[in-house]
Amino acid sequence: MKILYHHRTRGRHVEGVHIRGIVHALRDLGHDVSVMSFPGADPEREVPEAAGGSGGRGRLASFVTKLPGIVFEMFELLYNLVTLVRMTQAWRTQAPRLIYERYSLFLFATVWLARRRGIPLVLEINDSALVHRVRPLTMKGLARRIEGWCLRHATGLVFISTYFRDEAVAAYGQIAPSVISPNAVDLSRFDPARFDRETLRRERGLSERTVCGHIGAFAHWHGVDDFVEAIANRLHDVPELALVFVGDGKTLPAVRALVAERGLSDRVLLPGRVPHEDVASWIACMDYAVLPNSNHYGSPMKLFEFMGMGVPMVAPDYAPVAEVIADGHTGWLFPRGDAAACVERVLELARLTDERRRVGHAARDYIASERQWRNNAEQLLTLVPAGAVA
Template sequence: MRILHILDHSLPLHSGYTFRTRAILKAQLACGWEVAGLTGARHSAPVEDDPEEVDGLLFFRTPNPPRGPSPLREWREIQALAARLEKVVGEWQPDQLHVHSPVLNALAAQRVARRHGLPLVYEIRAFWEDAAVGNGTSSEGSPRYWLTRQLETRAATAADAVAVICEGLRHDLIERGVAPDKIIVSPNGVDLDLFGDPPPPDLELKRSLGLDGAEVVGFIGSFYDYEGLDDLIAAMPLLVTERPAAHLLLVGGGPMEDALRAQRAVSSVADRIHFVGRVPHHEVERYYSLTDILAYPRKAMRLTELVTPLKPLEAMAQRRLVAASDVGGHRELIEHGVTGTLFPPGDPAAMAAALADMFADRAGWEFRRETARAFVERDRNWSSNISRYLPVYQKLTGLAL
């Protein structure tokens, strides 16, 4: 069985998207399947070879088409990916095409799949129209939003099977008229080879950051507006009032970084808020080891209500406590009072109170850590998650796996 994954971008770039892709491909290789990826024009890392091997994985690349204004730019990207896919199919001879969002990839892959009689699984990690709203590049209800939504629905309807990462996306597709029996849920998971053995606290790093004796709230990830980090910074003066040793550690970067740093500069507890910047992926565990509680204060909007994030699962695997806003994507991952704490979104005072209560209840920490870790091992481990694709591939290809 040869499975070709069609992707927006991949390793060596680091993102939640690339880490999920890595986990899927590694797990499928471990099953004895032949696996490769093809990235579209939005893969921004320099390409030295085509195909190229990264971390033991094979990736074909799509040349960048000429730039242009939207929607000409997107049309050229679809054309370029379809042309490269046509060549890869001819050379590599896959049995199964597995295309991953955004919808531009699906539009390119559909025409090639039909031409070669290949089965197509379309995996949706987030709806492109909602992701654009979350990133601040579109608005809900705009003509662009409506058009993208129609394209997404048509792509899901045309695919032979659809995979989604959570129940929120599945229910939304069913409401759009996509047949329920063609949709599977393949939830986000954790590669326990990467996050399965948490290191002890890095005391030298802790001292260098001025965190000796601190109660540390952390966030490790991308700084998008929908992550609600402005609310977390706003909560810090209230938290410090209740917990004088509290500090906030922000690891990562993104579009909101300048605004967040400016917000920190005028905070009454600016000395308790630490920006680290982006760190290499192999060093992330060092920063997890410094935190007591990982906070995920996502704002309430369609994107966060429908889509489950990956980072809380990584924190659970690291045996860190988790506090998160009470939005749909978090409720699929976190059982309030058992595997984590949920607080109202967009409410810094409620967030500060929830964090203060968690720091005050140290007696319950070990139970929560072990319960959350067991949940990840049992239900969100990629070595078991990958089995969800198996019956779909078998049905579509007719091959025994």
């Protein structure tokens, strides 16, 4: 079946990982998939951070994202015209049997055109006008009206969590048929057998340590800064424990300053951002991991990458996280917002080697059976009318 994957993102970082995962899984299932990206974006190619995008079009994307709220949202609305032109051109050369779109706020042209042409369209919902966003919405009422129309008139919807779907139903009433499809992982890349664990640990100064790690953005809502501050005074209780926090962001300077002030540079390693292709090698150094905080609706990619590597995770009990982690079986949950409980669990597990290994094996088994990208691709195809899948 000819499938057109459409998205309006820059296709970088976690977005790019997700797009590549779905596209490659659909191709592995035998489908002919083409990708229509935001001009200048190329999610099928992992571009180094220093490259900064694809020339002038990449700089254009960076410029647009920095515009004031109302201006940025007007550009988002105008992008419907761009979408109509590009989709019409694509139809002339190679009409798809299915459109799969990563939903973006204010974007309705694809749904309208697909309905007009009688082509099934499945929307993947990773963002919404209903949830708290890093960039606040100015035209929230208009965004919600457009979103409700899209969710009611698509052929099918893919939500990353049950919480997300429940919020949509409560706000918009009867929406299109849907499935719950959390993130996933490519086990061929996240395979502990690929790595010489002891050599990596020795090269990174982690030999003879029990290592608890985290990979992700240093944004305040991820809670890394609060976690490091909460555990700093307790590290002397478990002298064998080392912490490795990979990534960067707004709170990283404050965390670096705290680590230096407390004299913990030999216990807390902060290597900064690493290319996604190197993430698995860092996870291979870890005995277990911690997610200090999340949000009510998201499906953190890091859960799946750690679990795929057989590294169990301590995580807050938000509903989307609890859909993936079975407490005491494939990971450990603590009451969200309770930093003290998180720290206690991390310290306790530092000395429970057999428990960490047991749960780590169960976590990888769960990912292998249920949460590879192929599972997501198979789920989304269940939303397509039988006659269209050929």
